[in-house]
Amino acid sequence: MQRKVTSSRLRGGNRAMAAPVIEKISEFTVRRLSTYYRILLDLEQKAATTISSARLAELCGVTSAQVRKDLSYFGNFGTRGLGYQVDELKGAIENILGLNKRWTMALFGAGSLGHALFFHQGFREDGFFFTHVFDTDGSKIGHKWEDVEIRPFGEAKAVLKADPVDIGVIATPVQSAQDVANLLVERGVHGILNFAPRQLVVPKEARLRNVNLAVALESLSFFLSR
Amino acid sequence: MQRKVTSSRLRGGNRAMAAPVIEKISEFTVRRLSTYYRILLDLEQKAATTISSARLAELCGVTSAQVRKDLSYFGNFGTRGLGYQVDELKGAIENILGLNKRWTMALFGAGSLGHALFFHQGFREDGFFFTHVFDTDGSKIGHKWEDVEIRPFGEAKAVLKADPVDIGVIATPVQSAQDVANLLVERGVHGILNFAPRQLVVPKEARLRNVNLAVALESLSFFLSR
DNA sequence: TAGATTGTTAATCGATTAACAATC
DNA sequence: TAGATTGTTAATCGATTAACAATC
Secondary structure (H helix, E strand, O other): OOOHHHHHHHHOOOOOOOOOOOOOOOHHHHHHHHHHHHHHHHHHHOOOOEEOHHHHHHHHOOOHHHHHHHHHOOOOOEEOOOEEEHHHHHHHHHHHHOOOOOEEEEEEOOOHHHHHHHOOHHHHHHOEEEEEEEEOOOOOOOOEEOOEEEEEHHHHHHHHHHOOOOEEEEOOOHHHHHHHHHHHHHOOOOEEEEOOOOOOOOOOOOEEEEOOHHHHHHHHHHHHHO | OOOHHHHHHHHOOOOOOOOOOOOOOOHHHHHHHHHHHHHHHHHHHOOOOEEOHHHHHHHHOOOHHHHHHHHHOOOOOEEOOOEEEHHHHHHHHHHHHOOOOOEEEEEEOOOHHHHHHHOOHHHHHHOEEEEEEEEOOOOOOOOEEOOEEEEEHHHHHHHHHHOOOOEEEEOOOHHHHHHHHHHHHHOOOOEEEEOOOOOOOOOOOOEEEEOOHHHHHHHHHHHHHO
């Protein structure tokens, strides 16, 4: 179901507009929107009221054309001659990225990485909350992180049926990662964030994002080596 | 100083070759090399001896032309008609990425993220070792992680002068991140891995990589929202 | 009005892919 | 030799940027 409506609604015009052709939004654009958003939060705190694409670009390390182009996929948020209202633009990007709602997540793997993710402050601020934690290590099971009890992996299927989540986060050892992914897919979880350094196979209706901590370091050593 | 030598040495030819024009290697290529490397490690464990670009591509989710193109920047590692020797190619990429040496790292921030990074097994396997940990929290200072003592941030300057590192890892709260970056730059550390969600300013001789945990989640919620 | 800045088009740049001669 | 697969060129695709009319 394509929602041609979305984009014209976001434009916020007071007259009907020709439904814009929905263009495919690239991952690059989405990632930059996250960056813009973070800067806008900062600016809001500093009580800035307006900002130009040129200044926002400078703060994010991109070009002003890039900023305007990225935003143009979603609507007209600025005023010619004046720039953008900080609070309005922040709100608009919040909606675009889906940060205006609460997202629930299940964490798989209660090791030190899982622990760091669970207590990561930034996630909560963005509206992402862990509602379940699973592990196979008997010594961890039954412990509570805040008000969430660590449960055995074997219970995940039933627990997620009774209380589904939007996103599954995989922070297990690499050998278990595909099993977790399979379980998530079976449970109809469409967003998967994978920290295990393994290429996971998931059907294309599932959105998979990989975060590989080693890749960033390897890229550094590549450049430091020459 | 451009080292035209590097690339022809890597070719391993037994006769002198025309020095190849050094092309700029893109970050995309470097990241894929990391992926190839990880798959090759796997294949080696499974006792595979040769692999074609087509099969390697399949395992990495790219095209075979991409694999051959990426490798071609660094030399001729394959044999027409046969493919690549797994162990040779693994060794070659290991050299290219600089994983054949030991890299030392200083960790800033001994919170739960810092803890997860310090004990992350994958780093050690790749040759990356934390030799120093700094924090400002008095209750943590003096504690030891394995044989590394957590020291006050104020001592970092002197410690890193006496015992320099290759890479600095920033896992501090966002307000301290730029200060840490400044200190690293002052100490001549050319590789910086930043986990704080803030655009850092560093001179261009410093290599900066940002890992932002929220961006991956925001990209998920973007796609899940529509 | 004059100056500033957006939104958008067209040009450019760079990355990916198809295709194939070279060659094992 | 015939079949397979590399290394590389040229074509394609897609992302970025420059430029400018629209307009506050």
